[in-house]
Amino acid sequence: MHPLLSKTAAALVVSALAQGVAQAALFAVDPGPYVPANGSFAAWYQDTHGRTLELCLSKAVSSRVPSAPGAPTYMCNLLPAPGIFDDTQPLVFPSNFPDEAFWFTGDGTIVDAARGIDLTYVSAVEAAFSGGDPIEGDQISFARIRIRVDVPTAGTYVITHPYGVDVFNVDTPGRRAINMTRDIGIGVPKTYDGALKGDVGPFLRSVNGPYTETNPVTGSAEQFVGDPNLEEAFTGSPFNTNYIRIEGPNGLDLRTAVMAISGKLATMARPTPMITQRSTYSRKPGASAPVAQQDVFVLAPPPPAKVTLDSNNPVLNLTEANTTGNWYAQSSTNPSLPSTLQVTADNHLAIASSTPTTLPMPLTDLVVISRAEYSLSTGQITVVASTSDETSPPVLTATSGTGVAIGALSGDGAVKSLATGISPIPPAKVRVTSSNGGTDTEEVVIVQ
Template sequence: MLENPERLVSVGPANPKTGFPLWYKDAAGIRLDQALSADDLNTPAVGIDENFISTRPGAPPTLPDESFYWLAEARMVTGGGVRRGRARVVLALEATFGGTGAVVDGQQIVFARIRIRIDDGVPFGVYEVTHPFGQSGELTADDRGRVFVTEDIGVAPLRFDDALSGNVAPFLKWTSGAAKGPGEPDPPAGYLGDGALAHTITGSPFGTNFVRITGTNISEGNGPRDPADPGNPNKAFTNLFTVQGRLATVVGVGLDRAAYTRDAAGNVALDVFVDSEPGQTVTVSGAGVPDTALNGNGGSYYARVNTGTTVPPSVTVTNAGDVPPSTVTGTVTDAVDVSSASYDPLTQTLTVTAVSSDAVAAPVLTVSGDDLTDNPPGPIPGITAPPATVTVSSALGGSTSRAVTGVN
């Protein structure tokens, strides 16, 4: 069985209006956004849910219960059964909702899908499918000649990085220029295909820009023969796919952390940590925070801003290079420094040393971990077995985790 070694390389920050990532990117640098508009004929959204309720500022009035960052699909007529059969291969990076499947904020998921379906083949027949991202291995039909196999990777709500482990990479796209077939159009500007027309494609890491199905009499009758073996009725073939994918024009920006330090004299400094794509123009602002440009290193950005004696409640980070500029607003917290977390098995005592970055307010700190209720920092006696990691949280919002080490 041929398995795809390629993977998507990165996912963009969350869209503050929808809670889904702004984009996904493959190793070729193709960055695609989420198709959400039913008016865009090249990226048709499906399953519009009129009951979506969101407290997100600027959220769309409706949101699809199923949409796509990218979708490629091949279909063909097949033989082998008592009736004319059909086969379908779906390759997708899909956005939907977890839990019950209802359109609920906080249940957003994105997964990479490979689906193979054969209908009305030979009962209990054995099939093998070669597609742009690999081979299926042997697939056995049921008593009605049906094969239905799905691989979905990344189905936990809000864990958008999980889809990067899927096998749908790089993004396939229509052939263009001299590589396209007779009479085939180039893809619409800004898209990988028009989402509707079956067209030759390119991008397979194996050069298998087709679907080939091998099985008893799979191309019998009206089934399309494999051009490399046209006399063989046990092979069916198509190199035509519908492709949906829109190039992302908004990079966006993500606020990782905005934490302040206040010394004993009351002087406040704000540390802002941001993620985005390399080469962006990123600034931070807020009440008492002068507009400040962040320094970038790859996709990471940082600024330290002196705000006098004012602790701003929130900050807004802006990517000025987007059109229109994209923004995200986040709460400012203190920072928690956990200098040590040690466990003495002889005395069964866990000792945690931590301090808040606010020397004036001196907020209450609590220590927690597996099977460990909230405790103040310092010696915590009566611990038979410590957690592997402790988290120290501040009443002013900051928190830090640290691994526990043993002492003799």
């Protein structure tokens, strides 16, 4: 079951969201049709590192951790529930089906009895039912981060984990003084794309995996990104924080670099995921010709994947430095405008079934607003902005954040300005757009 938050936990969620750091890094979800064998849930989710995990319903058991009578060491987090799901019987939806199932789980603990710290950390992409029990039409999915900590002292605690940083101000210490659950993605039943916007992703994985086990029902070999029966070193954090750490009063600083990971690798072929982030150019006068550069940023699987700027002559390899999947390249080509770049990501060395993905990236100038100021006494707004194209400065036009026209900026060079009257209400934000495609948005500073 997925219990509702207590009032205390809800308050902590607000604090965590306000102060935490998160990066949604799931890329795609099974679009359907959805079949009863999966409880009419999405069959799979794919992350930005290219791994695709199926809804984990296999009864394969660990070959590393022996099962005990009545307690199989399943490679999936299968949770028996009396009257709902009997794991000794065949899965049949809805008469014998778990009320909770998972595409991914990553769980860890930090326990220091001497210092009074007992921390439980949960990350998951979960399948559940809006009414609790398995019923057709109640299927939901969500990405979950849960942090529960017993602390002995009031004060501020900072918890760094694979998917971000959360800060908690504790007034009353004790059991579960920190009690936060953040579920993102719950929406209309049988709509599964909400979890793509959650905090979980890319999927964590054991550094010792993938593990291959035999499904006793089908006799097929299956692969898993981790073994939930073991706490192991892992990788995959989008921030390269492959650990859990708690810092707090009186010099408290504890961490663990092991977690229990579960997830069943899918076997279908999927394109290499790639998200284009930025492609901008700049140029300025040189001694004999303009000095130009093009900067290209994409999010794609880390090495051994490869990302190339195919439209450059010669083809240019992008570089990635810290296994987070953030790729960059710079070209010195002076572009002819308008121009569209072409980038290809290929992850077949990491995932043999992965196919290359090629995407277009419109090349634009880089616009930077250096001043956006409104005077209450004069009713004047002043906007100063620049373009990265110093040799052929394009037209820069200002609008409000909601798209209401303000006017064109003037000036002969790359830096242009605008001062005009707006009344009686100033815009909250101003956007400056270049005729060469660049844009920047800033909040308006209000002065007397």
